[in-house]
Amino acid sequence: MxxxxxxxxxxxxxxxxxxxxxxxxxxxxxxxxxxxxxxxxxGGLDGSNADTKAASEMVTDPSTLPVDSVLANEVGSDDTKSVSESTDTAQVELEPTFTEPPTDIPATPSPEVIPSDTPIAESNDAVPTAQPVEPTVAVPDPTATTAPVVVASSGGFGLGGQVIHGGLLALDKMQAMKMSWVKIQNYDLAGATIEGDINNAHNNGLKILVSIKDNANHNRITAPDYQEQFIQYLERVASLGADAIEVWNEPNLDREWPADQMGGANYTALLKKAYPRIKAANPNTMVISAALSPTGAFSGGCGSIGSVYGCDDKPFLQAMVNAGALNYLDCVGMHYNEGLLPPSATSGDPRGSSQHYTRYFKGMLDTYGAILGGARSICLTEIGYLSGEEWGYLPSAFSWNPSSAINMTVAQHAEYLGQAVSLARQSGNIRLFIIFNVDFAILKTMEDDPQAGYSLIRPNQSCPACSAVSAAMP
The missing domain is CATH 1.20.5 (Single alpha-helices involved in coiled-coils or other helix-helix interfaces)
Structure with a gap:
């Protein structure tokens, strides 16, 4: 019981x-x-509390180097020299696409832009040498893709800077320069800190551009199963409130895209899949095409230089336009990181192939503008000038100026950035201007990595360019 x-x-x-x-x-x-x-x-509301990556996470990513360095590292400096001397094209400038803002300020009225929901005719005219054999398994039939959904407004001129991580180490200086945007680089699809980075930017009054690629899986980017995984991550970032997404990075170099499937039509096929999915997740997210590595090293098409395979950016962009890419983007990405002269210059570069458009900021704007024909605006997702003055040297692959081991003085670095902002605002077809970079010198040294030399914040914590950039903004 x-x-x-x-x-x-x-x-x-x-x-x-x-x-x-x-x-x-x-x-x-x-x-x-x-x-x-x-x-x-x-990170809360204070940028100083935002997630901060360990220094070990911020090692140099080979994809962030300009094209000279890639050739120097992969081919060898002697091979690079012989290539540049034996052709009349520009030596590949390995530009730095490196590791990881209130309302846009209106600029001079831009040329009439065709809304992205107005289809732009696709052409079958190919650029003869710019397209290697296109794979049949990795890309869909271009004519079978759904038309774009919703488009972010064309907006005005937005100024911002790329930061080393989402902690916003120099927020006060960004605000003093009247920056309204911040850019971070996303190197994988884990996105452990992405929500905090987006929230921290918004909490500090900034819009955020997330440039998304996947270093470990770049050779899988044309595989259908991987593309679905990648696009799902883009959807996630858009749904978290990203104000802009750059879809991949420099797909005209084999460090970023498989060589046997490289070409403007193949990259466009990825955009055609990604664009409507991003817009469905967040209609207000601006979709920017992957900025190309500016180069003339591949003789006007695609090819190999030593172990490096790539395509010149001009025919690659033309092939994108021919394949209908302008229907599947809001803004065309562009990089410019190899300048030695004032941004208004159109001649006089001291390097070989001094006539090539990639040597000049204005040359880049004019070349891309002619291809786009006013149909879309340009988003400079990286623009910077490299000075090694504080160190007294630059890594050999980045010492481009034959008369100066430091390329330019810090005073010139500041002057050129201010002039470039002013010129871009006046051009009428620049929608976004992201300075590379804001703060890398705070946590990086020079050694074989020149990222600190591009930094607005110099090694002694000063910012000579801050006043020049601020003066160029209204």
Whole structure:
């Protein structure tokens, strides 16, 4: 027989009520503590509390180097020299596409832009040498793709800077320069800190551009199963509130895209899949095509220089336009990181192939503008000038100026950036101007990595370019 409970052990109504109240209070306290712990860990409203990557995570990514360096590293400096001397095309300038802002300020009215929901005719005219054999398994039939969905407004002129991570180490200086955008580079599809980075930018009054690629899987980018995984990540970033997404990076070089499937039509096939999915996730996210590596090293088409395979950016962009890419983007990405002269210059570069358009900021704008014909605006997702003055040298692959081991002085670095902002604002077809970079010199040294030499914030924490850039903005 089971033992019966004693009447004396019965719990009273008041005891039950007290226990319930204690339980509720403890639950609330634990919940509040957990919320503030997570809020603090993700950066909260203060940029200084944002997630900060360990220094070991910020090592140089080979994809962030300009094309000279890639050739120097993969081919050898002697081979690079012989290539540049034996052709009349520009030596490949390995430009730095490196590791990881209030309302846009209106600029001079831009030429009439065709809304992205107005299809632009696709052409079958190919640029003869610019397209290697296109794979049949990795890309869909261009005519079978759904038309674009919704488009972000063309907007005005937005100024921003690329930061080393989402912590915004120089927020005060960005604000002083009247920057309204910040850019971070996303190197994989894990996105462990992406939500905190987006929230931190917005909490500090900045819009955010997330440039997304996947270093470990760049050779799989044309595989249908991987493309689906990649596009799902783009959808996630858009749904978290990214104001702009750059879809991949420099697909005209084999460090970023498989050589046997490289070409403007193949990259366009990825855009055609990604664009409507991003817009469905967030109609307000601006879709920017991957900026190409500016180069004339591949003789006007595609080919190999030593172990490096790539395509010149001009025919690659033309092939994108021919394949209908302008229907599947809001802005055309562009990089410019090899300048030695003022941005208004159109001649006089001291290097070989001094006539090539990639040597000059204005040459780049004019070349891309002619291909686009006013149908879309240009987004400069990286623009920078390299000075090694504080170190007294630059890595050999980046020492482009035959008369100066440091390329240019810090004063010239500041002057040229200010002039470039002014010229871009006046051009009328530049929608976004992202300076590379804001703060890399805070956490990086020179050694074989020139990223610190591009930095607005110099090694001594000064910012000579801040006043020049600010003066170029209204």
């Amino acid at each position: 089971s033992e019966q409970p004693s009447p004396n052990n019965k719990v009273s109504t008041s005891q039950v009520r007290s226990l319930a109240i204690i339980w509720v209070v403890l639950t609330v306290l634990v919940g509040v503590g957990t919320f503030f712990g997570l809020f603090w860990a993700l």
